[in-house]
Amino acid sequence: MSDVVLKNATIVDGSGSRQGDVAIRDGVIHEVGEKLGGGDTVDLDGLVLMPGLVDLHTHLREPGDEEAETIETGSRAAALGGYTAVVAMPNTNPTIDSAAVVEQVRRCSSRALCDVVPSAAITVGRNGELLAPMAELVRAGVRIFTDDGRGVQDPRLMRTAFEYAAGLAHLAGGTAGSASGVVLAQHCEVDELAGHGVMHEGEWSSRLGLPGQPAEAEELMIHRDLALAGLTGGRLHIQHVSTAGGVEMIRTAKAAGIAVTAEVTPHHLVLDHSHCAGFDPVFKVHPPLRTAADVAALRAGLQDQTIDAIATDHAPHTQQAKECSFLDAAPGMLGLETALAVVLTELDLDLSTVVRVMSINPARIAGLDHRHGGPIAAGRPANLTVVDPNVSWTVQGSTLASRSSNTAFEGRVLRGGVIHTLCDGEFVVRDGEATR
Amino acid sequence: MRQRGPHHLLSMADLDRDGIEQLLNLTESFAEVGERPIPKVPALRGKTVAWLFYEDSTRTRLSFETAAKRLSADTMNFSVSSSSVNKGESLRDTIETISAMGIDGIVVRHSAAGVPQQVTQWTEASVINAGDGWHQHPTQCLLDLFTARTHFGDLEGRRITIVGDIRHSRVARSNALGFATMGAKVTLVAPPSLLPSSLEGWPVAVCHNLDEALEDTDICYLLRMQLERQKQAVVPSLREFHNEYGLTVARADRLRSDALIMHPGPMNRGVEIAGEVAERPQAVIGEQVANGVSVRMAVLFLLLGSGLDVVDNNRIAA
Numbered sequence: 123m124s125d126v127v128l129k130n131a132t133i134v135d136g137s138g139s140r141q142g143d144v145a146i147r148d149g150v151i152h153e154v155g156e157k158l159g160g161g162d163t164v165d166l167d168g169l170v171l172m173p174g175l176v177d178l179h180t181h182l183r184e185p186g187d188e189e190a191e192t193i194e195t196g197s198r199a200a201a202l203g204g205y206t207a208v209v210a211m212p213n214t215n216p217t218i219d220s221a222a223v224v225e226q227v228r229r230c231s232s233r234a235l236c237d238v239v240p241s242a243a244i245t246v247g248r249n250g251e252l253l254a255p256m257a258e259l260v261r262a263g264v265r266i267f268t269d270d271g272r273g274v275q276d277p278r279l280m281r282t283a284f285e286y287a288a289g290l291a292h293l294a295g296g297t298a299g300s301a302s303g304v305v306l307a308q309h310c311e312v313d314e315l316a317g318h319g320v321m322h323e324g325e326w327s328s329r330l331g332l333p334g335q336p337a338e339a340e341e342l343m344i345h346r347d348l349a350l351a352g353l354t355g356g357r358l359h360i361q362h363v364s365t366a367g368g369v370e371m372i373r374t375a376k377a378a379g380i381a382v383t384a385e386v387t388p389h390h391l392v393l394d395h396s397h398c399a400g401f402d403p404v405f406k407v408h409p410p411l412r413t414a415a416d417v418a419a420l421r422a423g424l425q426d427q428t429i430d431a432i433a434t435d436h437a438p439h440t441q442q443a444k445e446c447s448f449l450d451a452a453p454g455m456l457g458l459e460t461a462l463a464v465v466l467t468e469l470d471l472d473l474s475t476v477v478r479v480m481s482i483n484p485a486r487i488a489g490l491d492h493r494h495g496g497p498i499a500a501g502r503p504a505n506l507t508v509v510d511p512n513v514s515w516t517v518q519g520s521t522l523a524s525r526s527s528n529t530a531f532e533g534r535v536l537r538g539g540v541i542h543t544l545c546d547g548e549f550v551v552r553d554g555e556a557t558r
Numbered sequence: 559m560r561q562r563g564p565h566h567l568l569s570m571a572d573l574d575r576d577g578i579e580q581l582l583n584l585t586e587s588f589a590e591v592g593e594r595p596i597p598k599v600p601a602l603r604g605k606t607v608a609w610l611f612y613e614d615s616t617r618t619r620l621s622f623e624t625a626a627k628r629l630s631a632d633t634m635n636f637s638v639s640s641s642s643v644n645k646g647e648s649l650r651d652t653i654e655t656i657s658a659m660g661i662d663g664i665v666v667r668h669s670a671a672g673v674p675q676q677v678t679q680w681t682e683a684s685v686i687n688a689g690d691g692w693h694q695h696p697t698q699c700l701l702d703l704f705t706a707r708t709h710f711g712d713l714e715g716r717r718i719t720i721v722g723d724i725r726h727s728r729v730a731r732s733n734a735l736g737f738a739t740m741g742a743k744v745t746l747v748a749p750p751s752l753l754p755s756s757l758e759g760w761p762v763a764v765c766h767n768l769d770e771a772l773e774d775t776d777i778c779y780l781l782r783m784q785l786e787r788q789k790q791a792v793v794p795s796l797r798e799f800h801n802e803y804g805l806t807v808a809r810a811d812r813l814r815s816d817a818l819i820m821h822p823g824p825m826n827r828g829v830e831i832a833g834e835v836a837e838r839p840q841a842v843i844g845e846q847v848a849n850g851v852s853v854r855m856a857v858l859f860l861l862l863g864s865g866l867d868v869v870d871n872n873r874i875a876a
Contacts, residue, residue, distance in 0.1 A: 328754030331671040331692030331731055336755070401672025445650040447670030449691070 124152055124161040125547060131171035131508070134473045135498045136482050144171060146504040149546035153500055166508055169541055172477045174206025174236075174505035175462065176484040176494045178307075178385050179270070179361060179433035181454065182208070182238065184230055185223075186215025191438035191525045193227070196458070197234035199436070199524040201550040203458040204540040206505035207237035207485070207494045208436075212248070213271040219243040219254040221262035235550040235558065236543075237505075239488060241266040244283050244306060250275050256286060260293040260304060265489040268307035270361060271408075273343050275313055280306075280347065284356030294489065305383075305487065307359040310343035310368070311335070311409065320449055322395040322410040330398065332448060337365040337416070340409055344368045348375040351382055359487060360384040362435050364409040366419030373428040383487050385433035386420050388464040389455060389530055393417075397530070403444045403451030404528050407437070421469065424479060431484040434461045438526035455530045459522050464531060466511060466538030473511070481507075504547035513539040523556060566685045567857055568674050569694040570735040578703065578740060581856050585704050588855040591628060592848075602631035605862050607663040608656050609635045610677075611688070615667050617823060618688050618697075621847070622665050625854035631862070634661070649673065653680040663862045666690070671728075684861040692726050698822055699732035701853040703740060705846050706777060709818055714741035719771045721747045721803060722781035722830050725754050725792075729822045730781055734762050747771045748803065751792045768803055772813060779820045780805055780830045796829050803830070810835040818842050 124145035133140050133154070143158040144151060177200065183191035191199075193210075200208045210227060212218030218227060224240045231238035242264040246252045248271065256267065267287065274280045283306055291303035316335035321327050323334025344360060348371060351358040363369060363384050372384050389407065394414050397405045405411060423429040437454025444451050465476060485495025496502045517534050519527030543551035550557055564572065573581070591599055607626050611619055626633045636656055656664065663684045666674045671693035678685050689695040703713070710716055718737050724730040724746050738744050738761035745763045746753065757764060765771040772778060783799060793799045800806065805819065810832065813819070819831070819841040827833035835841065 323755050325756040325758040328756040329731075329759065331690075331694070331728060333692075334755065401675050442648040442651075445648045447649065447668060447673045447676070449670040 124158070126162045126164065126544070127158050127160060128171060128508070129158070129163055129165050129167075131166035131169060133498050134170055134172045134477050136478070137497055138474060144498060144506070146544070146547040149504055149548070151498065151500055151502045151504050154498060164542070168510070170473060170509045170511055171498065172473070172507050172509065173481045173495050173498060174507045174543065174545070175204045175480045176488065176490060177205050177208040177434050177436065177458065177461075178266075178359075178431055178484045178488055179387075180208040180210055180436045180458065181213065181438065182210045183438055184214065185226060189525070190440050190443070193230045193238055194233050195523060195525040196436070196438070197231070197236050197238055198556050199456075199458040199522060201235035201543045201545070202523050202540060202556055203460070204462050204507040204509060204543055205236055205458060206507065206543060206545050207239055207488070207490055208458070209239045209241050209266055209488050211270045212241050212243045212268065217243050217247050219246050219248070221255075221258045224259065224262040224264060235556060236545055237490070237493065239490065240264060241268055241307070243267065244269050244274055245279065248272065250279065253279070253283060253286060256304070257290055257293060260290045265294055266305050266307050266359070268309065268361065270307065270309045272313065273309045273311050277346055277350065281350050281354060284350055284354035288354060288356050303357055305357045305359045307361050308343065308347050309361050310340045310347065310363075312339045312342045315339040315342065319410070320406055320453075321398050322412045324395060324413060326395045326398055330401070332398070335410060337367055337412065340365050341367040341371065344371050348372070348380055348382060352378070352380050355381070357381040358383075362387050362390065362409055362433065363420070363423070363429065364390045364412050364416060366416045369419045369423035369428055373423065373426070376428060383430045383483075384428065385431040385484070386424060386429045387435045388432060388457060388461045391417060391420050391424070391432070392464055392468045393530060398448070401448050403446070403448050404455060404530050404532070406448055406451050406453050407435075407455050408453040430479065431487060432461065432465060432479045433484065434458050438524050439528050440526060444528050455528050456519070456522065456524050456526060459524065460517055460529060460531050460536065462509065462540065463515070463536035463538040467536045504544050506544045507540060508542040510539050510541050512537065515539055564861065566674075566678055567696050567861060568678070568685065568687045570696050570699050570732045570739070572696070573739070575739050578700070578736065581700055581853070581860065582704050582707060584856040584860060585700070585849070585852045588859070589849070589852040591855070592852060598628050598630060600630045601859050602626070602629035602862055605662040606632045606634065606660065607665060607858065607862070608661045609633065610638065610652070610656065610664055610666045612638045612668040612673070613689070615689065617847070618667065621850040622688060622854050624851045625858055628851070629855055629858055631858065649676060650680050653677050657681040657683060663858065686857060686861065689728055691728065692731070693728050694732050695728040696732050697850070697854055697857055698729050699736035700857070701846055701850040702733055702779070702820060702822070703736055704849045704853055705820065705842055706818065708845070708849075709842070710776065712741075713737065716742045716776040717745065717774060718742050718777040718779055719745045719747055719775040720779045720781065721768060721805070723752045723783050723787060724748045724781070725752050726784060726787070727781050733779065734760055738762065745771050745775070749793060752787075769809065769812075772809060774814070775817060776814070777818045777820055778805060778813060782822065782824065783826055783829045785826065785829070800829055805831045805835050807832050807834055810838065810840075813840065820846060823847065
């Protein structure tokens with residue numbers, strides 16, 4: 123007999139939308155059909171069942187800054203946001219730049235409410251000087267390398283990283299440049315040009331007297347890395363693209379056959395630099411909120427599949443890290459618990475597109491497609507999310523499951539709520555509440 | 559309770575033309591207090607003002623301190639030595655601590671734009687911006703407006719040329735707004751590397767040629783050039799800056815005879831202004847300083863005072 127039967131669901135996955143029941147046994151989808159019965163039966167009438175969301179860009183802060191977030195609290199936030207897998211960024215303390223720290227993160231993840239997938243730094247300590255032991259890290263299961271928080275500044279070193287990574291594909295079970303190989307994910311920002319800019323350089327930074335960083339600081343590195351990916355045949359993932367120029371370069375590179383993928387955050391799709399007008403550091407984020415024209419270009423890029431994925435860049439910070447001047451405040455904002463609702467509320471995307479950019483594509487980019495983002499079909503792991511696309515709720519940072527409360531959407535009324543999240547067939551969120 | 563006027567002074571954008579007029583008229587009354595044998599009135603007796611200067615400032619702090627004392631306010635100095643301020647220190651804790659002592663006003667200077675505005679969310683006290691980063695310095699603007707008004711009367715149609723490091727200047731941001739609000743025509747002169755990247759929404763004209771801009775100007779307003787800018791390579795050398803964008807003797811000679819030379823101080827003689835030019839009668843830099851006290855009295859009184867009833871026929875009760 124099945125353990126769980128999800129009844130009368132609107133099933134949305136890569137093959138479209140249909141009505142049906144899903145039976146789960148031993149953590150795996152056992153049967154998809156009609157009038158299935160037995161076990162724990164849950165009626166999903168009026169609700170949408172989709173493959174669990176996958177976040178390519180999560181800061182869980184553990185180890186090192188457990189006051190802001192832990193793997194447990196961050197994974198609970200993820201589950202409540204409908205995520206069944208998150209890629210943990212390596213800018214922890216210590217940096218995830220050795221198999222030992224990867225193991226430490228995995229150990230801390232034993233109580234997590236979703237899959238926590240460690241990424242690792244490209245360079246030792248994210249210092250941009252020496253390559254991290256990438257083979258050791260790939261053997262430890264790492265597929266995504268990034269110095270996120272900053273970009274690898276030295277073009278020679280970045281070239282070498284691409285070349286070296288290409289030789290590791292066999293350890294990752296793929297071939298060089300293939301989707302199952304190793305990917306270098308870049309936070310594109312030329313430090314020298316960005317200077318100490320704390321927001322987008324333009325109308326608002328000029329008016330507010332805050333040092334800005336120009337769009338070109340991002341675009342120059344996107345341009346460089348696309349060239350280096352072309353030169354080496356390496357696989358590149360552009361993190362949190364935020365500029366119209368960046369989108370256009372990625373579009374051109376894809377047409378030219380460069381192995382590049384790209385992500386965009388919900389906040390860059392919805393907010394612009396005018397939100398900094400009140401000097402509220404909750405809107406300080408890197409890359410910075412850009413112009414309305416950039417927002418429009420990002421939306422168009424998502425629409426025409428230049429941008430593959432929506433990733434949260436969930437960046438928890440303690441109150442004290444944000445209750446200081448805009449210059450001194452830590453950059454970053456929460457994302458996991460609001461991403462899906464922000465997307466459903468603010469963007470004109472149909473549900474199958476949402477599933478593509480928030481589950482299928484990110485799972486493929488992270489090499490997680492054997493467990494996540496797949497079709498809802500017999501034999502697949504039961505990593506699933508159930509969404510009520512019509513329920514409205516008001517964002518309140520203090521009630522989020524994240525240990526921090528730095529949401530840029532405080533007080534917003536959003537449409538779309540996560541009702542259930544299942545990881546390997548287990549309810550980690552049931553009726554909107556985390557089960558542990 | 560008496561209807562309160564404005565509660566904070568954060569930016570010149572907070573004031574419309576009427577509001578500025580009101581402040582400048584009040585300033586005139588307080589200027590008269592400064593000329594009395596005992597230049598002190600009880601207008602703010604029982605009120606407490608705290609100085610919160612995160613950035614060194616002798617001149618502005620002394621000016622505020624003098625203003626407060628002439629109004630009989632009690633003052634306290636929360637000294638934040640620059641060495642003890644850690645990056646990322648919680649502003650909120652500091653503000654809540656000071657506020658808990660029961661104060662009526664906080665005068666804030668900070669090297670980061672926006673801090674005075676942030677402070678308002680953690681205190682019931684009136685917050686006065688004494689300069690925040692590159693953002694605003696409203697009392698400087700008001701004293702400049704007052705000084706200009708003393709000489710020209712109505713500023714409608716008058717031309718002010720603001721010269722120098724506009725990009726990093728809170729004085730420029732305040733004065734561009736304030737003078738334009740009063741009907742003056744504002745022209746900014748600077749090399750583009752010292753202009754903000756965008757002037758969208760600024761009520762100003764821009765000119766890269768100082769000689770041309772000065773031809774028919776009523777006020778030549780020179781900004782302090784931070785000497786470390788040369789190291790940041792935004793100008794090739796201070797000598798070249800002086801030659802192209804400084805008020806040299808030759809340029810000063812060509813100014814109209816009734817034109818004013820203004821500077822917020824402290825001056826770098828030989829950089830933005832030739833040393834000799836600063837001594838000319840047209841240079842009203844000393845007047846600006848004197849007016850600063852009166853303007854700050856007016857601001858403190860307007861924000862913290864119990865009301866305007868101590869002002870009788872424009873004369874402040876002793």
